[in-house]
Amino acid sequence: MFASSWLFVPGDxxxxxxxxxxxxxxxxxxxxxxxxxxxxxxxxxAAVRKFLDLPxxxxxxxxxxxxxxxxxxxxxxxxxxxxxxGDRLDYLIVPKAEEAAELALIGKMLAPTIDHPSIIALxxxxxxxxxxxxxxxxxxxxxxxxxxxADYAADLGKSVARYRPDFARTTIVNAAAAGGIAALDSxxxxxxxxxxxxxxxxxxxxxxxxxxxxxxxxxxxEINRAFSVSDADRDLARRYIAAxxxxxxxxxxxxxxxxxxxxxxxIA
Numbered sequence: 082m083f084a085s086s087w088l089f090v091p092g093d094x095x096x097x098x099x100x101x102x103x104x105x106x107x108x109x110x111x112x113x114x115x116x117x118x119x120x121x122x123x124x125x126x127a128a129v130r131k132f133l134d135l136p137x138x139x140x141x142x143x144x145x146x147x148x149x150x151x152x153x154x155x156x157x158x159x160x161x162x163x164x165x166x167g168d169r170l171d172y173l174i175v176p177k178a179e180e181a182a183e184l185a186l187i188g189k190m191l192a193p194t195i196d197h198p199s200i201i202a203l204x205x206x207x208x209x210x211x212x213x214x215x216x217x218x219x220x221x222x223x224x225x226x227x228x229x230x231a232d233y234a235a236d237l238g239k240s241v242a243r244y245r246p247d248f249a250r251t252t253i254v255n256a257a258a259a260g261g262i263a264a265l266d267s268x269x270x271x272x273x274x275x276x277x278x279x280x281x282x283x284x285x286x287x288x289x290x291x292x293x294x295x296x297x298x299x300x301x302x303e304i305n306r307a308f309s310v311s312d313a314d315r316d317l318a319r320r321y322i323a324a325x326x327x328x329x330x331x332x333x334x335x336x337x338x339x340x341x342x343x344x345x346x347x348i349a
Contacts, residue, residue, distance in 0.1 A: 205229025
């Protein structure tokens with residue numbers, strides 16, 4: 082099951098790693114890229130390595146690492162370290178994703194040590210959006226496409242607070258669906274605007290995203306609430322399945338067709 086909430090934590094703040102893991106987030110993203118100053122990259126890499134070398138607690142959420150772009154020396158160092166970690170890493174987030182060949186190469190490097198889909202391609206440019214369908218199927222290791230709203234806005238010359246990237250979001254969701262992988266939405270950047278976060282989560286869910294990233298623990302409860310399957314929906318799904326044992330059925334006066342049954346099987 083793909084986690085609903087993904088909490089970013091700066092990779093050079095190991096004092097926050099444990100707190101993030103106990104925040105209720107379904108996954109924690111240890112960030113080696115934008116949250117870390119160039120002079121602190123090596124320090125952050127060492128801190129992440131040390132944390133992931135610790136014995137894994139069964140209650141710990143999934144751990145992802147956002148590396149630096151592989152076109153940079155820091156990114157190459159990150160990738161070498163993460164490949165060595167093997168299955169101690171759950172997900173690797175590749176930023177500035179634009180080239181399927183790049184993801185395919187990373188997938189080949191991870192495959193000998195990580196036996197599950199582990200790559201999340203972070204799409205945050207106009208070219209990345211244009212290439213989304215190719216990125217989604219670049220490697221058997223692809224787990225999700227993620228939208229990076231801030232960098233995408235900058236690429237378009239817009240303010241992230243005053244634009245509507247609906248085309249980018251729907252393109253990413255559709256590409257992920259076509260590739261049979263998950264779609265992860267960008268964080269809501271105003272940590273003091275709880276109502277805005279709730280509206281953003283509802284809109285994101287309606288577009289077809291499976292999960293949403295966060296930049297502060299205070300955002301986790303709302304994201305979990307918005308992206309969790311409700312008891313009512315789960316109950317309805319079970320009724321659809323039970324009624325359809327012998328084919329097409331009626332539930333509450335409505336016909337349950339194949340599409341509705343497929344929905345039910347995914348969430349029951």
